[in-house]
Amino acid sequence: MKKIAFLLLGLVVSTLSMAQDDHQTTIVKHLPSVKLVDMNGKAVNTAELGFKGPVVISFWATWCSPCKRELNTIHELYPDWQEETGVTLVAVTIDDEKTKAQVPVYVDGKGWEYLVLMDPNGDFKRAMGVNNVPHTFLVDQKGNIVYSHNNYSPGDEEKLYEEIKKLVHK
Amino acid sequence: MKKIFIVVSVLATVLASCDKVTNAYPSNPVSSTLDWSLYPDGDSAHYMSQGLWPTFSQNTNTDRNVLIEDFTGHQCVNCPASTANMEQLIATNPARIYGVGVHAGPTGLTGFQVTSAAYPTVLYCDAGIEIGKHFGQDISGSTFLGNPAFCVNRTKANNQFTSNAGSAISNKTNTCLASSLKINIQAVANYFPSTRGVFLHTEVDKIDASLTSDLGLVVYLIEDSLVAPQLVPTSMDPDGSPGDPNTPDGKYEAYVHRDILRGCIDGRTFGRVLTDADKGSNGKYFVSYSYRLPDQYNADNMKLYIYVYDKTTEEIYQVIEKHLH
Amino acid sequence: MKNWILGICALSGSLTALGQSNLLGNITGNMEATFQYLKADPLIGADQPVERGLLNSYMNVFYSGSHFKAGIRMESYLPRINGYPNRFDGTGLGMRYVGWSNDYIDITVGNFYEQFGAGTAFRAYEDRNLGYDNAMDGARVILRPYKGVQLKAVYGNQRYSFQGGSIVKSSGLTRGVDLQLHVNELFPKLDSTGLDVTLGGSFMSKYQKDDNDLYVLPENVAAYSGRIGLRYKKFTLNGEYTHKDNDPSEDNAYIYNTGHAALINLGYSRKGLGISVSAKSVDNMSYRSDRTKGLADLFINYLPAMNKTHTYNLVATLYPYATQPLGEVAFQTEVLYTIPKGKGGGKYGIPININYSTAFLPIRHTTGYGLPGDSTRVAYKGNPFDKSDSLLWQDINVNVTYKFNKNFYMIASYFNIAINNDVSKITEDAHGIINAHIGVIETGWKINKKHNLRAEVQALFTTNKRMAGFNYQTGKDKGDWVTVVLEYTISPNWFFGFMDQYNYGNPHKDLRVHYAIGSFGWIKDATRVTLNYGRQRAGLFCVGGVCRFVPASNGLTVSLTQSF
Numbered sequence A: 001m002k003k004i005a006f007l008l009l010g011l012v013v014s015t016l017s018m019a020q021d022d023h024q025t026t027i028v029k030h031l032p033s034v035k036l037v038d039m040n041g042k043a044v045n046t047a048e049l050g051f052k053g054p055v056v057i058s059f060w061a062t063w064c065s066p067c068k069r070e071l072n073t074i075h076e077l078y079p080d081w082q083e084e085t086g087v088t089l090v091a092v093t094i095d096d097e098k099t100k101a102q103v104p105v106y107v108d109g110k111g112w113e114y115l116v117l118m119d120p121n122g123d124f125k126r127a128m129g130v131n132n133v134p135h136t137f138l139v140d141q142k143g144n145i146v147y148s149h150n151n152y153s154p155g156d157e158e159k160l161y162e163e164i165k166k167l168v169h170k
Numbered sequence B: 001m002k003k004i005f006i007v008v009s010v011l012a013t014v015l016a017s018c019d020k021v022t023n024a025y026p027s028n029p030v031s032s033t034l035d036w037s038l039y040p041d042g043d044s045a046h047y048m049s050q051g052l053w054p055t056f057s058q059n060t061n062t063d064r065n066v067l068i069e070d071f072t073g074h075q076c077v078n079c080p081a082s083t084a085n086m087e088q089l090i091a092t093n094p095a096r097i098y099g100v101g102v103h104a105g106p107t108g109l110t111g112f113q114v115t116s117a118a119y120p121t122v123l124y125c126d127a128g129i130e131i132g133k134h135f136g137q138d139i140s141g142s143t144f145l146g147n148p149a150f151c152v153n154r155t156k157a158n159n160q161f162t163s164n165a166g167s168a169i170s171n172k173t174n175t176c177l178a179s180s181l182k183i184n185i186q187a188v189a190n191y192f193p194s195t196r197g198v199f200l201h202t203e204v205d206k207i208d209a210s211l212t213s214d215l216g217l218v219v220y221l222i223e224d225s226l227v228a229p230q231l232v233p234t235s236m237d238p239d240g241s242p243g244d245p246n247t248p249d250g251k252y253e254a255y256v257h258r259d260i261l262r263g264c265i266d267g268r269t270f271g272r273v274l275t276d277a278d279k280g281s282n283g284k285y286f287v288s289y290s291y292r293l294p295d296q297y298n299a300d301n302m303k304l305y306i307y308v309y310d311k312t313t314e315e316i317y318q319v320i321e322k323h324l325h
Numbered sequence C: 001m002k003n004w005i006l007g008i009c010a011l012s013g014s015l016t017a018l019g020q021s022n023l024l025g026n027i028t029g030n031m032e033a034t035f036q037y038l039k040a041d042p043l044i045g046a047d048q049p050v051e052r053g054l055l056n057s058y059m060n061v062f063y064s065g066s067h068f069k070a071g072i073r074m075e076s077y078l079p080r081i082n083g084y085p086n087r088f089d090g091t092g093l094g095m096r097y098v099g100w101s102n103d104y105i106d107i108t109v110g111n112f113y114e115q116f117g118a119g120t121a122f123r124a125y126e127d128r129n130l131g132y133d134n135a136m137d138g139a140r141v142i143l144r145p146y147k148g149v150q151l152k153a154v155y156g157n158q159r160y161s162f163q164g165g166s167i168v169k170s171s172g173l174t175r176g177v178d179l180q181l182h183v184n185e186l187f188p189k190l191d192s193t194g195l196d197v198t199l200g201g202s203f204m205s206k207y208q209k210d211d212n213d214l215y216v217l218p219e220n221v222a223a224y225s226g227r228i229g230l231r232y233k234k235f236t237l238n239g240e241y242t243h244k245d246n247d248p249s250e251d252n253a254y255i256y257n258t259g260h261a262a263l264i265n266l267g268y269s270r271k272g273l274g275i276s277v278s279a280k281s282v283d284n285m286s287y288r289s290d291r292t293k294g295l296a297d298l299f300i301n302y303l304p305a306m307n308k309t310h311t312y313n314l315v316a317t318l319y320p321y322a323t324q325p326l327g328e329v330a331f332q333t334e335v336l337y338t339i340p341k342g343k344g345g346g347k348y349g350i351p352i353n354i355n356y357s358t359a360f361l362p363i364r365h366t367t368g369y370g371l372p373g374d375s376t377r378v379a380y381k382g383n384p385f386d387k388s389d390s391l392l393w394q395d396i397n398v399n400v401t402y403k404f405n406k407n408f409y410m411i412a413s414y415f416n417i418a419i420n421n422d423v424s425k426i427t428e429d430a431h432g433i434i435n436a437h438i439g440v441i442e443t444g445w446k447i448n449k450k451h452n453l454r455a456e457v458q459a460l461f462t463t464n465k466r467m468a469g470f471n472y473q474t475g476k477d478k479g480d481w482v483t484v485v486l487e488y489t490i491s492p493n494w495f496f497g498f499m500d501q502y503n504y505g506n507p508h509k510d511l512r513v514h515y516a517i518g519s520f521g522w523i524k525d526a527t528r529v530t531l532n533y534g535r536q537r538a539g540l541f542c543v544g545g546v547c548r549f550v551p552a553s554n555g556l557t558v559s560l561t562q563s564f
Helices: A002-025 A066-085 A104-110 A123-127 A156-168 B002-018 B044-049 B080-091 B126-138 B167-178 C002-020 C186-194 C313-315
Strands: A033-040 A044-045 A057-059 A087-093 A114-116 A133-138 A145-150 B066-071 B097-102 B148-150 B181-194 B197-206 B215-227 B256-263 B287-290 B304-308 B316-323 C025-038 C053-065 C067-078 C090-101 C106-110 C136-144 C148-162 C165-184 C195-207 C220-234 C236-242 C260-268 C273-283 C327-339 C350-362 C387-405 C408-420 C435-447 C451-462 C481-490 C493-504 C513-523 C525-534 C539-543 C546-549 C553-563
Touching: A002 A057, A033 C313, A044 C148, A044 C186, A066 A087, A066 A104, A066 A156, A104 A114, A104 C260, A104 C327, A123 C053, A145 A156, A145 B256, A145 C553, A156 C053, B044 B287, B044 C236, B066 B080, B066 B126, B066 B167, B080 B097, B097 B126, B126 B256, B148 B167, B167 C148, B181 B304, B197 B215, B197 B304, B215 B287, B287 C236, C002 C260, C090 C148, C090 C165, C136 C165, C186 C195, C273 C350, C313 C451, C313 C539, C327 C387
Parallel strands: A057 A087, A087 A114, B066 B097, B097 B256
Antiparallel strands: A033 A044, A033 A114, A057 A133, A133 A145, B066 B148, B181 B197, B197 B287, B215 B256, B215 B304, B304 B316, C025 C053, C025 C553, C053 C067, C067 C090, C090 C106, C106 C136, C136 C148, C148 C165, C165 C195, C195 C220, C220 C236, C236 C260, C260 C273, C273 C327, C327 C350, C350 C387, C387 C408, C408 C435, C435 C451, C451 C481, C481 C493, C493 C513, C513 C525, C525 C553, C539 C546
16 A cells, blocks of 8 residues: 555656646647558558648547548548648548558548548557547647547547637738 | 066065065056066066166265367377376266277277277277267367367367367366256166176266257266277387387387276167156166176176267266276 | 656656747647446346446647647546446546657657557557557557668557556557558559558567466567559459467467468449459467466457448347457458439438458368377467358348438448357347348438438347358347437538437347437537436447457446547
């Protein structure tokens, strides 16, 4: 018990010191660097996505119905969104070897035009602090995470778009 | 036949009315299917009059026993170590754990069991081969792939009937020993040396009324021990090679094979299903057998294992042992 | 223990230092807490835990700077929730690591997750919903010495359990290396041919002391793996083959056979059409860092099940299938075609999805094995893709989505599932093959900008007749079911749900039970609170082919998740 107490104390101390630091230096949450591959096997470093405009990062899986509903809904709006805000959507799939082969089937079968990254062992999912999919992040032009939303219900895309517009018209 | 039946029934009634009643319910009427020529002293009526047909009193046993089936072979070099491990397990509770050596592999008779010039003793039997095939081939996805392997009351662990020696069988055994008794068995075996006749009378009591599947009653004929050659690792060979006691050849000439399965006394490897016709008026099942012990066996070295198992799940609910001497 | 405290202090110290020195760094993480209050419900076999209340919680905190990284996870089981491995208890540190990386090297010391290729030789991963975690504890180096070349080396003990507030590790050691070459990056000229080639290979080894008196066990067991990935225009071909040396274990009844796993996938996709054909062969491929363990414990490798992961409740949870590590030959085909807009596809296009998967037991060639005096304990010969007629699994499913207008859609699906309950055990109520037909209609109605209603009607029928195409008599198991799901959402914050599973066709009249569950959720940004109240059926809960048995329960579940 004593040991646990010590551990907790250590944690509290470190958390407190972090919290203080947050105020002093206003550390912003940056995209963590994880090396993934896209559907073509090309290596991509998540910290260097290198887009001009805002980036939406959406975690999904072929076996996750709300994820697919979200990405299919945005798919229809995507041309308009791109035109108006220059936003890019990166769909990060957490499908593992069991269902990975179905990813290109689904993406192309649905005609998605997103950049699709494969995260079969959940490395990026873990680094981004994702509990469960769908989970959507909005990243500004500097690579800072400015908004995130867990879950999807129809209409959530409107809220996301408002946040995107805020970034562009700042 | 009919006459005998009537005579016997009348006799039984008379006898019952004369004797002090120890059991309020009559046992099953004498089966006419028994071979009375194996009774040397007379007919069935005489057998009854001698009090040889038992009237079972309340079965006081409350413990569930365990039957470990050891799939082995005399030319299986790895088997003796596993069998020794099983013997150690049995020694921890010899009154409740029984072992039987089933000389068969997953495909029945394999190279481990066949006889050869160096290993001439027949230790396998048809019943054992059927059991081996049953667990090796009939059950899809079985990991019974070779000897040695063990069934413990035919219970499953990791969805498998067969397990290896060591912790796997001791875990299964302990689970069975600790579980509640669902079926109780008692039996009386009478052996008559002059005719080599065995009369076995069994009473099966279904304690757990929630059991709905068919129950099979099986009687194994077991040879208690037999000295015959066994292939062993050279490190375990105590008797050297012919003419040279210091150089082990891996053939243990004086190996003691224990509890060898020799068959089922009614020829039914997977038992006889207990039906309402076997039921006495007290709700218990009564089944009697007559059997002639083949000439090659010494009755003093023979015994019977009587067990009841679930025809659906295969699990053996209870087993008891009866010696012929 | 002391070392850990020091580690934490060092960590907090360094974090503080970094913060003060104004070096850019990130703290990310997430937490989840799940509380259950359960009551007894004898009808469905649900017990009340003696503690009545159950609580699982964990929090991940990761730091990453420009070169330095570190992370911890605190876990707490007071006691663990229903269905979690019952040996989990206490509160303590569940994971911790430090690391450093630049463009060509990445070093981690402590806990890490990793996967080589498709994972048939090595995969350390976690699934917190299942309570599955076989994280390595040791060291890992990733080298990228040249563009297109990646070398990984891992060395450590795997996580087995979490007891008394601390991790219990495997007694066996796991280590390995993996090399991956993206040939096109090495020889850019290849790009002009339109062909893209990736090659890889790995070597894994485990060490565990021979503590068994009955057998002479191999203490070091190796597995070798090779893989290739090809892409040409719209076609892809991926293959991986893993060979494992003799590995007697509790799983394979201590036979000394070698093992193999082979995966092949061929894909074609263009806009509006995707096709994928896969095949898999597995024999004696259970590879654990402790040979005495079973269930989902201490797997070094990962054998993906070759079937679709279904999402509708009755389809996903009643008859799930997991890979048989001891042997199976499996095939799968998946097609997604969208009838284009205007050309018969209406205003929005009509996606049609067809999926077929099947698995059989392999043939074990036993002639020539088990000869007199054979002391090898090699029991049979298994050849890749040598399948028998013994069916393990079959799934034929079709679904069509039709969008009537902007606010209303409907999805109709049909599933035909057959599972061999003798081998892939999922129920105590049936023997042999269970064949289920399932129909699902899903509709969604967007009432206005924020309000949305979704409904599902699912019906499942089991048969006990001869199965088409096979000589099997199928079992009825628990009989027929119907499920209704209603979901009402108010974007972006509110969620209301109701589900009723009704086992109206159970052969036992007493067990024709409604499993009704109501749920409510509140979501704000990265925070989510959900409440569930009702009955949960006992069953196998599977994620990615790994399954865990969850007993029936009745009561309240509250869960909170937060990402930061």
